[in-house]
Amino acid sequence: MNNLNLSPLKKIEIILEGAHQEFATDLLDRAGVTGYTIVGNLSGKGRHGFHEGHLMFNEDAVLIMIIVAVPGELVEPILEGFSPFFNSHTGVVFISDIQVSRLVKFKS
Amino acid sequence: MNNLNLSPLKKIEIILEGAHQEFATDLLDRAGVTGYTIVGNLSGKGRHGFHEGHLMFNEDAVLIMIIVAVPGELVEPILEGFSPFFNSHTGVVFISDIQVSRLVKFKS
Amino acid sequence: MNNLNLSPLKKIEIILEGAHQEFATDLLDRAGVTGYTIVGNLSGKGRHGFHEGHLMFNEDAVLIMIIVAVPGELVEPILEGFSPFFNSHTGVVFISDIQVSRLVKFKS
Numbered sequence: 001m002n003n004l005n006l007s008p009l010k011k012i013e014i015i016l017e018g019a020h021q022e023f024a025t026d027l028l029d030r031a032g033v034t035g036y037t038i039v040g041n042l043s044g045k046g047r048h049g050f051h052e053g054h055l056m057f058n059e060d061a062v063l064i065m066i067i068v069a070v071p072g073e074l075v076e077p078i079l080e081g082f083s084p085f086f087n088s089h090t091g092v093v094f095i096s097d098i099q100v101s102r103l104v105k106f107k108s
Numbered sequence: 109m110n111n112l113n114l115s116p117l118k119k120i121e122i123i124l125e126g127a128h129q130e131f132a133t134d135l136l137d138r139a140g141v142t143g144y145t146i147v148g149n150l151s152g153k154g155r156h157g158f159h160e161g162h163l164m165f166n167e168d169a170v171l172i173m174i175i176v177a178v179p180g181e182l183v184e185p186i187l188e189g190f191s192p193f194f195n196s197h198t199g200v201v202f203i204s205d206i207q208v209s210r211l212v213k214f215k216s
Numbered sequence: 217m218n219n220l221n222l223s224p225l226k227k228i229e230i231i232l233e234g235a236h237q238e239f240a241t242d243l244l245d246r247a248g249v250t251g252y253t254i255v256g257n258l259s260g261k262g263r264h265g266f267h268e269g270h271l272m273f274n275e276d277a278v279l280i281m282i283i284v285a286v287p288g289e290l291v292e293p294i295l296e297g298f299s300p301f302f303n304s305h306t307g308v309v310f311i312s313d314i315q316v317s318r319l320v321k322f323k324s
Contacts, residue, residue, distance in 0.1 A: 011310060015145055025261070035308075037231050037260040037279065044145040045133070063145065069310060079209050092143075094119060094177060095207040099311040101295050123253055152253040153241070171253065187317050200251075202227060202285060203315040 006099040009069045012078060015042065016091035018062040027081045028068060039065040069100055114207040117177045120186060123150065124199035126170040135189045136176060147173040177208055222315040225285045228294060231258065232307035234278040241282065243297045247290060255281040285316055 014024060018040065028036055042063040070078070075095060082093065122132060126148065136144055150171040178186070183203060190201065230240060234256065244252055258279040286294070291311060298309065 006311065011312070035261060037258050037281070037308075039147060039255060039258055039281075041149075041257075042145050042147055045143060065145070065147075069308070092145075092177070093209055095114065095209070096119070096204060096312060101309055101311070147255060149257075150253050150255055153251060173253070173255075200253075200285070201317055203222065203317070204227070204312060 006101055008072075009098055009100050010072050010075050011094075011096050011098040012068050012070060012075065013094040013096075014066045014068075014082070014091065015044065015063055015093075016066075016085075016089065018064045020085070020089060021064055021066070023085065024066055024082075027085075028066070028078065031074060031078050031081055033068050033070055033074065033078070035068070037067045039067070069098060114209055116180075117206055117208050118180050118183050119202075119204050119206040120176050120178060120183065121202040121204075122174045122176075122190070122199065123152065123171055123201075124174075124193075124197065126172045128193070128197065129172055129174070131193065132174055132190075135193075136174070136186065139182060139186050139189055141176050141178055141182065141186070143176070145175045147175070177206060222317055224288075225314055225316050226288050226291050227310075227312050227314040228284050228286060228291065229310040229312075230282045230284075230298070230307065231260065231279055231309075232282075232301075232305065234280045236301070236305065237280055237282070239301065240298075243301075244282070244284060244294065247294050247297055249284050249286055249290065249294070251284070253283045255283070285314060 016024060021038065025036060040062075042065055044063050068078075079093065082091075085091075086093075124132060129146065133144060148170075150173055152171050176186075187201065190199075193199075194201075232240060237254065241252060256278075258281055260279050284294075295309065298307075301307075302309075
């Protein structure tokens, strides 16, 4: 599938309370992220994965998921940027491998 | 990225009719899942992947996606737990590899 | 986990303006996709990944994410099918590896 110009990127999914959306997108902007998609009105409960009890979601809180696709080298600075925030706020961050088609290459 | 303490987990995305949310989250609780996030008000149509015709979604049904991140060894018991349910209800389950940062390690 | 009959598939997540939902699902139907799930009312901003400036989202536009799970050989025709569309419309396509349980095999 070389002709599709698929580029390996990392998808970062950040789930946090909606009240902190602007903080999160500002942080992403400063990290050099060029775009994001937000899924609103999530609900959640409890702890995620290996996360500890202080990451308990309030079931009444409106959660959002911010999705970004970034080159691998941006994962570490983004996670480090969110570190102080997640020390005192609920949330979870998922990282996974994706491929994104370089759609611009399709242009004639 | 050792300093980020990224842990490999499995992400399970369960799409099913919203009417069955409590059944699903109860099953996850009993399987030892410590948290989940729910995306509401999805719509869907038809069959997914290799699934057979009996998994047809009703286009009018309100669907939800329940997202959990679990250690690999929990995938099998969770899928087995949902097996009888999906024999008679529509839905689909996606499993993928993710990494989750052990945010607690960022604490000073 | 052989007994779970997990099948490797590709998950394609297509984010585009909701006004173009029918175009997209028609294209998927013609490509042989047997089902999809749609997450509505997303918001987004800016460019994604390696995408160029012409892929700027209008912050006021209602975005949707169409999720499909397909065999690997369907990825290329689907991306090619969307290529002309994305030359003149905003959006992004993520591709990732997933496993889907062949739930039909659980039947007695």
